[in-house]
Amino acid sequence: MSYQEELTVLTLEKQPDFVETPYIESLTTRALDYVRAGYPVHFCGPAGTGKTALAMHVAARLGRQVILIHGDDEFGSSDLIGGQLGYRSTKVIDNFIHSVLKKEESVSKQWVDNRLTTACKYGFTLIYDEFTRSRPEANNVLLAILGERLLELPSVRLGEGYIQVHPHFSAIFTSNPEEYAGVHKTQDALMDRMISLKLDHPDLETEVGITQAKSGIPWRDAKAIVAIVREFRTLGVNNARPTIRACIMLGRIVAMRGGTVAAGDPTFRELCRDVLNADYIKVTRDGQAAGLERLDEIIEKCCPRSSTLVVIAAESPRTAPPPARRRQPLVNVASAAEGAHHGA
Ligand SMILES: Nc1ncnc2c1ncn2[C@@H]1O[C@H](COP(=O)(O)OP(=O)(O)O)[C@@H](O)[C@H]1O
Numbered sequence: 182m183s184y185q186e187e188l189t190v191l192t193l194e195k196q197p198d199f200v201e202t203p204y205i206e207s208l209t210t211r212a213l214d215y216v217r218a219g220y221p222v223h224f225c226g227p228a229g230t231g232k233t234a235l236a237m238h239v240a241a242r243l244g245r246q247v248i249l250i251h252g253d254d255e256f257g258s259s260d261l262i263g264g265q266l267g268y269r270s271t272k273v274i275d276n277f278i279h280s281v282l283k284k285e286e287s288v289s290k291q292w293v294d295n296r297l298t299t300a301c302k303y304g305f306t307l308i309y310d311e312f313t314r315s316r317p318e319a320n321n322v323l324l325a326i327l328g329e330r331l332l333e334l335p336s337v338r339l340g341e342g343y344i345q346v347h348p349h350f351s352a353i354f355t356s357n358p359e360e361y362a363g364v365h366k367t368q369d370a371l372m373d374r375m376i377s378l379k380l381d382h383p384d385l386e387t388e389v390g391i392t393q394a395k396s397g398i399p400w401r402d403a404k405a406i407v408a409i410v411r412e413f414r415t416l417g418v419n420n421a422r423p424t425i426r427a428c429i430m431l432g433r434i435v436a437m438r439g440g441t442v443a444a445g446d447p448t449f450r451e452l453c454r455d456v457l458n459a460d461y462i463k464v465t466r467d468g469q470a471a472g473l474e475r476l477d478e479i480i481e482k483c484c485p486r487s488s489t490l491v492v493i494a495a496e497s498p499r500t501a502p503p504p505a506r507r508r509q510p511l512v513n514v515a516s517a518a519e520g521a522h523h524g525a
Pocket residue numbers: 198199200201205226227228229230231232233234235391394395425426429
């Protein structure tokens with residue numbers, strides 16, 4: 182098998198649990214417009230702000246096959262464009278004059294295209310996730326691709342100096358801010374060639390929607406979880422954590438346990454402490470660590486004490502009552518809604 186065949190080309194489709202609120206729609210529409218106008222788009226923001234999910238979504242909407250690259254400090258340019266990775270051996274046996282056998286063997290290095298070259302050649306959509314994790318030297322090759330739409334290749338590649346980038350090639354980048362560990366400063370020249378959209382934590386509606394979609398818990402519970410996480414986030418030094426990932430974790434674990442989102446539920450409180458790292462957050466009150474205390478107050482404020490018990494109407498008021506009325510069942514609202522969801 183050649184190296185070329187081992188490259189993974191993705192066909193992305195819109196994910197059924199991808200949440201599209203006005204906030205997400207606005208970002209998607211802007212990104213699609215810029216890409217269709219021929220400009221690379223760059224989603225930049227702290228971890229957990231939805232950059233990768235959005236890049237995948239925009240790529241899916243473009244409807245072309247996708248090549249995905251994750252930035253890596255170890256990358257050299259050959260990891261992007263390709264290099265002389267394999268060997269090709271040629272054997273010529275010349276037996277034209279049957280009494281004379283002439284044998285020639287040569288072994289030459291074989292150029293193998295890598296992902297970036299393949300995307301440029303065939304007009305695929307490139308998602309270069311966390312591209313600033315790669316060193317700037319490795320990413321230099323992008324300058325001519327994004328600027329002049331030329332891919333410069335070392336002349337060893339079958340004598341070609343460059344190839345013209347396919348008109349349908351487009352690129353979507355994501356990156357964390359420069360102050361993040363393991364991130365390289367990007368050249369201005371590269372940033373200058375792309376349109377950067379800055380992402381922050383999504384708005385309330387989007388966070389609730391994502392929590393609900395990814396966990397299957399009722400909307401009311403998702404709302405309470407997101408309220409806790411958003412308030413707890415404001416206590417941190419730079420408001421970077423906890424992110425939507427914590428909301429999803431809480432929602433999924435509650436759903437898996439069939440648990441409740443209630444201030445009076447010790448299991449839920451314990452879960453919040455574990456997921457939100459309340460022990461470690463640097464919040465003090467009168468010189469004492471106060472992360473756990475603050476979390477308890479926040480849970481109390483954002484959640485009901487217990488899941489409410491309500492009467493489910495057994496029949497419509499207009500129908501005649503049955504001769505002997507049976508006691509109507511008391512049902513936990515959260516688990517009833519959840520059961521309905523799972524059964525759907
Ligand atoms: N619009 C969305 N709909 C559904 N899930 C989303 C959406 N945006 C983000 N997520 C989910 O939120 C989590 C964090 O998003 P991700 O794209 O990985 O963030 P980042 O790349 O900024 O670190 C992931 O589990 C992702 O699936």
